Amino acid sequence: MSRKSCLNCGHFISGEYCSHCGQKSDTERITPKLLIMNDILGSVWHIEARFLNTLKEILIRPGITATNYLSGKRIRYYNFVSLLLIMFGFNVIAFHLYLNMSKTDLDLESSKTLSFFSKYSKATLLFLVPILAFNAWIIFRKIKFNLAEHFVISTISLIGILTFFLVDDLVSMIGVYQPFYNISNSIEHVLETAFVFFPAFTYVNAFRKKYTFWGLVWRLVLFYVLVFSEILTIVLFINKL
Numbered sequence: 448m449s450r451k452s453c454l455n456c457g458h459f460i461s462g463e464y465c466s467h468c469g470q471k472s473d474t475e476r477i478t479p480k481l482l483i484m485n486d487i488l489g490s491v492w493h494i495e496a497r498f499l500n501t502l503k504e505i506l507i508r509p510g511i512t513a514t515n516y517l518s519g520k521r522i523r524y525y526n527f528v529s530l531l532l533i534m535f536g537f538n539v540i541a542f543h544l545y546l547n548m549s550k551t552d553l554d555l556e557s558s559k560t561l562s563f564f565s566k567y568s569k570a571t572l573l574f575l576v577p578i579l580a581f582n583a584w585i586i587f588r589k590i591k592f593n594l595a596e597h598f599v600i601s602t603i604s605l606i607g608i609l610t611f612f613l614v615d616d617l618v619s620m621i622g623v624y625q626p627f628y629n630i631s632n633s634i635e636h637v638l639e640t641a642f643v644f645f646p647a648f649t650y651v652n653a654f655r656k657k658y659t660f661w662g663l664v665w666r667l668v669l670f671y672v673l674v675f676s677e678i679l680t681i682v683l684f685i686n687k688l
Contacts, residue, residue, distance in 0.1 A: 456468040456470070497524070498533075500523075500525075501523075501524045501525035501527075504524070505607050506610060508652055509607055509645070510600070510653025511653065516599060516603075534606055534610060535573070538613050541617060544616075544620065549620075574678075575608070579601035579605070582673045582677075583597045583600065600650075607642070607645045607648075608645050611645065615635055618635055622635070646671075646674070647667050647671070650670070
């Protein structure tokens with residue numbers, strides 16, 4: 448294989464990438480075609496492909512995605528923290544669009560409930576990361592993951608929850624129109640069940656080979672009791688402010 452100097456750092460390279468700085472060895476002069484195909488379209492496609500593939504992996508096999516990442520297989524995945532913040536932003540936008548569309552159809556009590564949810568509850572979702580991580584760290588001690596590693600798993604779990612929330616908001620927008628209300632309502636019930644049990648799916652998917660069936664069941668029951676108790680405490684505290 449031919450050896451040549453890297454145009455970025457000057458080190459000799461013999462492969463596709465420089466082992467010193469990581470730049471590609473076949474750097475060419477920028478032309479209009481290369482600018483469009485590689486720098487613009489290539490970058491956008493690379494980001495979108497990783498984004499969508501990571502989201503798909505999280506929804507289909509969240510626990511395996513988490514353990515793969517923790518084992519060192521990371522370049523294939525979009526950054527989980529960035530993905531979490533993006534999904535959180537999409538949720539805020541979608542929920543406020545839904546509020547604007549449905550405002551005239553809401554009674555006073557529903558308006559108060561949705562106003563509270565709009566103001567507080569989306570923000571409390573971010574508290575789920577440390578809550579899920581700390582509880583899982585205590586309950587799944589046999590796995591010997593540290594707290595930071597459980598933060599990764601809980602972040603992935605919350606990304607899945609936010610995805611279901613986002614779809615739920617979009618379905619709710621469709622349900623504002625009366626002919627679609629019944630269909631929308633049925634889909635919403637399915638989505639609500641999905642995001643409630645998605646953390647359980649995540650941990651089962653991650654740890655099913657480490658525990659017996661009943662060992663996982665009692666741990667998950669305890670996990671949900673702790674999580675719902677802590678979330679209820681937070682919501683009651685915020686509601687009194």
